[in-house]
Amino acid sequence: MIFLAAAKFPPPEFSETGHQIPGFVAPAARAASLERLDVAVLVLALGLAAWLALRQRSRRGLVWLGIFSVLYFGFWRKGCICSIGSIQNIALALSDSSYALPVTVIAFGLLPLVVALFFGRVFCSAVCPHGALQDLVLLKPMKVPEWLEHGLRLLAYVYLGLAVIFAATGGGFIICQYDPFVTIFRLSGNTIMVVTGIVLLVLGVFIGRPYCRYLCPYGVLLGLASSVSKWRVQVTPSTCTQCRLCEQACPFTALNPAITAAPVRNVKTDKRRLAALVVLLPVLVATGLWLGGISGTALARKHRIINLAERVHLEESGTVTDTTDASNVFHASGTPPEELFAEARKIQHRYITAGRWAGIWIGLVIGLKLLSLAIRKERPDYEADQTRCVACARCYRYCPEELKRLGLTVPE
Amino acid sequence: MNRRDFMRNVLRGASLIGLGGVLAGVIRKANASNTVWQIDPWKCTQCGRCATECVLELSAVKCVHSFDMCGYCQLCTGYFEPQPNKLNTAAENQLCPTGAIKRQFVEDPYYEYSIDEPLCIGCSKCVKGCTMFGNGSLHLQIRHDRCVNCNECSIARACPADAIHRVPAAQPYHFKSREGHGG
Structure with a gap:
């Protein structure tokens, strides 16, 4: 020996x-x-959700599938593995070539997006345990005013930008750290997140799926994919009779009313506004780039190495006399502080670059949002908003044509 | 096919190509087997955060004993308080706050120390005592019957020694052994 x-x-x-x-x-x-x-269950659940939402048009089926997902992906798998978090692993793997990504994570990250390109956000409807859990508690839906809805939905884009910055620079997985429902699935966790989870669920009784709509970073990607999906939720199975019975059906403000007659507006002002917004777009992008660079430096302070470098610098300069656990480990390792500072500077540069990209992204999102609001649309029928609709199947039975199809009596 | 459907088809095709690109970017180094979190006991500084930072009510980190490194000392610095009244199993002499270490006489003058895992809270008090003054045979490991394998380990996030990393699920432990820094 x-x-x-x-x-x-x-x-x-x-x-x-x-x-x-x-x-x-x-x-x-x-x-x-x-x-x-897990991957097999995901594939089956995605297929089943697409079939139930688009083919069977069955709300009841989706509720049962949702309960299954909450039990399996939520309480049984304790919320890990999860598609929402997987975007961080993928971002890290793309930026850091030494990071090995398990195949399961790739499958959870990409499969729901591919499905969304064809069938819309059926993943959200009943496969994602977060979405399904919030859908199950939604008992007394209240309308959110449209202007507030537009504003709050931008938060998710910002969150996605931040999550990708932190993941790609190796600064940690904030989606996982600040996940409100995983604490519920595990029945334990840090106090702040447990409270946040409970608050969001209570809020979710009145406001449909608050996390999915205003925060979920993966929902942003699914929404974009869903906006070009091949098949989609159609409220009416035949032709819309403009009866307006479905108007109040959607708790997620994802049902667009028909716009047949163009509103009386001054075309000249409209055109001028549109021109102004087109000019504003590059300004917003440039502002995003600038602010992103600045915030990159600030966000970098969350990184372990930068934190340690700042601490060691303070100790070297004699500003502080005590040491921390981390700085003790560093001193014991015998690495010269200059090496640490050089590494910290490298990481800081990565943050600034990532921050700029995120700034461009946010500027672009806000600019395009304003543009899309200024463009006049024509819509002959009441239809589901492709980006927002989570295929919960609530609206179907509001349509008298659907009731006829099912052979049910149409209420007078 | 109207203009709108055509645009959708084009954009869907472009998105599929984009996702394919992402897949190609990550698949080369993709790991067929899964990975799990584990502590490198040689890096661990026994700060005590393992007991408090885990997302589980009772941490997934437990003390394990590498018996082949143990000196079987009568005065075990991982078992006894710094100045014990007597070298016996009375609670006031023990370092472990939950009494999770069992002391068993083997032969004069040797005693065997084993961990009663359900009682261990992963506080690393015994590990510190053993590493500072003894052979360092007591050490912390993440127990995979308890760990929920979070995407990002919250103990790893708090670890001042950067001692927690992902390891292949096929070799999920990093036990200390007499052969030294075993890989």
Whole structure:
């Protein structure tokens, strides 16, 4: 036996009793077959959700699938693995070539997006445990005014930008850190997030899916994919009779009313506004670039290495006299502080670059949002908003044509 | 096909190509097997955060004992308080706040120390005592029957020694051994 670790007290021989030295007890990690099962369940659930939402048009079926997803992906899998979080792993893998990404995570990250390109946000409807949980508690839906809805929905775009910055620079996974519902699935967690989760769920009784609509970064991507989907939720199974019965059906303000007659507006002002907004777009993007660069420096302070470098700098300059656990480890390692500072500067540059990209993204999103609001649309029928609709199937039974199709009596 | 549908088809095709690009970007280094979190016991500084930072009510980190490194000391600095009244199993002499270490006489003058895992809270008090004055046979490990394998380990986020990283699920432990820094 080679003794590399200097043992202060040599291990005994036990010549008297011949005592056998016990080994390790090591509970195995989760089996690979179970990981594959997760992907299989995801694929089946996505297929089932698409079939139930678009083909069967069954709200009841989706509720049952939602309950299953909450139980399986939520309470059984404890909210990890999750598609929302996987965008961070993918962002990190794209920026850091040494980071190995498990195939399961790739599947959870990309499959719902591919499905959304064809069937819309059926993942949100009943496969995502976060969405399904909020959908189940929505008992007394209240309308959110449209102007507020537009504003709040921008938050999710900002959140996505931030999450990608932090993930790509190695600064951590904020979507996971600030996930409000995972604490509910695990029945434990840090106090602030437990409280946030409960507050969001209580709010969700009145305001449909607050996390999905105003915060979910993955929902942003799904919404974009869904906006060009091949098949989509259609309120009426035949032709819209403009009966307006479905007007109040959607709790997520995802049902666009028909616009047949153009509103009486001054075309000249409209054109001028449009021109102004087209000019504003590059201004917003440039502002985003500038602010992103500045905030990149600030956000970098969350990074472990930058934090440590700042601390060591303070200790070196004599501003502080005590040390922290992290700085003790650093001093014990014998690495020269200059090396640490150089690495910190490198990381800071990564943050500034990532911050600029995120700034461009946010500027672009705001600019395009304003533009889309200024463009006059024509819509012959009441139809689901492709970006916002989460395919919950609530609206179908509001349509008298649907009731006729099902052979039910149409209320007078 | 009207203009709107055509645009949708074009954009959908472009999105699929984009997703394919992302897939191509990540698939080369993709890991067929999953990974799990584990502590490098040689980096651990016994700060005590493992007991408090885990998302679980009772941490997934537990003390494990590498018996082949242990000196089987009568005065074990991982088991006893710095100045114990007597070298016996009375609670006031023990370092462990939950009494999770069992002390068993083997033969004169050797005692065997084993961990009663359900009682261990992963506070690393014994690990510190053992590492500072003893052979360092007691060390912390993430137990995979408890760990929920969070996407980002909240203990890793708080670890001042950067001792927690992902390891292949097929070799999910990093036990200390007599052969030294075992990889």
